[in-house]
Amino acid sequence: SRFSIRCSSQKRPQYVPNTIDDPNYVRIFDTTLRDGEQSPGATLTSKEKLDIARQLAKLGVDIIEAGFPIASPDDLEAVKLIAKEVGNDVSDDGYVPVICGLARCNKADIDAAWEGVKHALRPRIHTFIATSDIHMQYKLRKSPDEVVKIASDMVSYARSLGCEDIEFSPEDAGRSNPEFLYRILEEVIKAGATTLNIPDTVGYTLPLEFGQLIANIKANTKGADNVIISTHCQNDLGLATANTLSGAANGARQLEVTINGIGERAGNASLEEVVMAIKCRGQEQMNGLRTGIQTKHIAVTSKMVTDYTGMVVQPHKAIVGANAFAHESGIHQDGMLKFKGTYEILSPDDVGLSRTDESGIVLGKHSGRHALKTRLQQLGYELDGNELDAVFQRFKAVAEKKKVKLLDEDLEALLLDKVFQPS
Numbered sequence: 001s002r003f004s005i006r007c008s009s010q011k012r013p014q015y016v017p018n019t020i021d022d023p024n025y026v027r028i029f030d031t032t033l034r035d036g037e038q039s040p041g042a043t044l045t046s047k048e049k050l051d052i053a054r055q056l057a058k059l060g061v062d063i064i065e066a067g068f069p070i071a072s073p074d075d076l077e078a079v080k081l082i083a084k085e086v087g088n089d090v091s092d093d094g095y096v097p098v099i100c101g102l103a104r105c106n107k108a109d110i111d112a113a114w115e116g117v118k119h120a121l122r123p124r125i126h127t128f129i130a131t132s133d134i135h136m137q138y139k140l141r142k143s144p145d146e147v148v149k150i151a152s153d154m155v156s157y158a159r160s161l162g163c164e165d166i167e168f169s170p171e172d173a174g175r176s177n178p179e180f181l182y183r184i185l186e187e188v189i190k191a192g193a194t195t196l197n198i199p200d201t202v203g204y205t206l207p208l209e210f211g212q213l214i215a216n217i218k219a220n221t222k223g224a225d226n227v228i229i230s231t232h233c234q235n236d237l238g239l240a241t242a243n244t245l246s247g248a249a250n251g252a253r254q255l256e257v258t259i260n261g262i263g264e265r266a267g268n269a270s271l272e273e274v275v276m277a278i279k280c281r282g283q284e285q286m287n288g289l290r291t292g293i294q295t296k297h298i299a300v301t302s303k304m305v306t307d308y309t310g311m312v313v314q315p316h317k318a319i320v321g322a323n324a325f326a327h328e329s330g331i332h333q334d335g336m337l338k339f340k341g342t343y344e345i346l347s348p349d350d351v352g353l354s355r356t357d358e359s360g361i362v363l364g365k366h367s368g369r370h371a372l373k374t375r376l377q378q379l380g381y382e383l384d385g386n387e388l389d390a391v392f393q394r395f396k397a398v399a400e401k402k403k404v405k406l407l408d409e410d411l412e413a414l415l416l417d418k419v420f421q422p423s
Ligand code: KIV
Pocket: 035, 128, 169, 171, 172, 197, 199, 200, 201, 202, 232, 234
């Protein structure tokens, strides 16, 4: 394993109901098991989905989108299993996640979703239909009026099954006519929708634009004050996290994310980035927004999702990448050795990562004398100025030539002068 993971014994967050009584609480809706599993090659077994769902509950996510039950009998079974097990596992302080199933706006999908989630203490049906001109014309081949009627009828139908928690998504909202969005959203609120999720389905919007769309929906949709507004941002332009945060800054109080940002095409907003941005800057820059995520479980959850999906995180990935807390250049290492806050805005401990080297220092070709001297001292070697100069020269030559990080055993070999020779 790349990381040595420490699990925290911290208590789970207090259960926060799906109401608007705490205006600064941002619900985290995890769709790793639905949109995340739509990443090419990321298929999961039911047992793996259950393991991940349990881990998401440990993390304290508010809503788990467990799958798309109509997609296959296996999908339905997995959603049922998660609803029965994770959706009934109430912690001492009353926390239990909402278990959600996705459905297109048709009765068969909604029946399957309800069949999957109804076993949970807090079931949710998430139904969607496309609202952009391009999708209505070419994909659905339906008029805007027809789409409004289908959406409203299907939200009513989902309510009629006994489900009180209904999420509605106007698919491709990022490219939809805003006036049409206000109209369809008003109708689904009247039909009983409790969460309105605004998907930037093709990752087309820019952060200011997406934030403004959320603000406009809140201002122009009758009834929007009584429901939760949510974001679902795809990452086609690499803006999913920025767009999600912009949505939150403009009033969204549910954010849809996946672990490691996996998902269709370029993926989704990543849970770890969104949550840590809110933790790090939410107080100061976002009027005190907060989530209920137990961030100490982020690293282990990320690793589990990597192992189960086979989708490896790039080394420079924010928060959970192998290099996210590593420092190679001499100037940075010198700063870190003096005070960690010089080059780290978060501590690896915050996300449950422990690193082998206390200071996160990686010895490579950009490293300086200060870092080398410190590491050698930690290994028990006290060198005088001339000795250090000589070893430093050899160290630089090897690091340059081999283009690798030098491990402790390489340093000891350098000292002994038995493996690496100066170039
Ligand atoms: O990207 C999208 O539009 C979706 C919706 C179903 C929320 O995944």
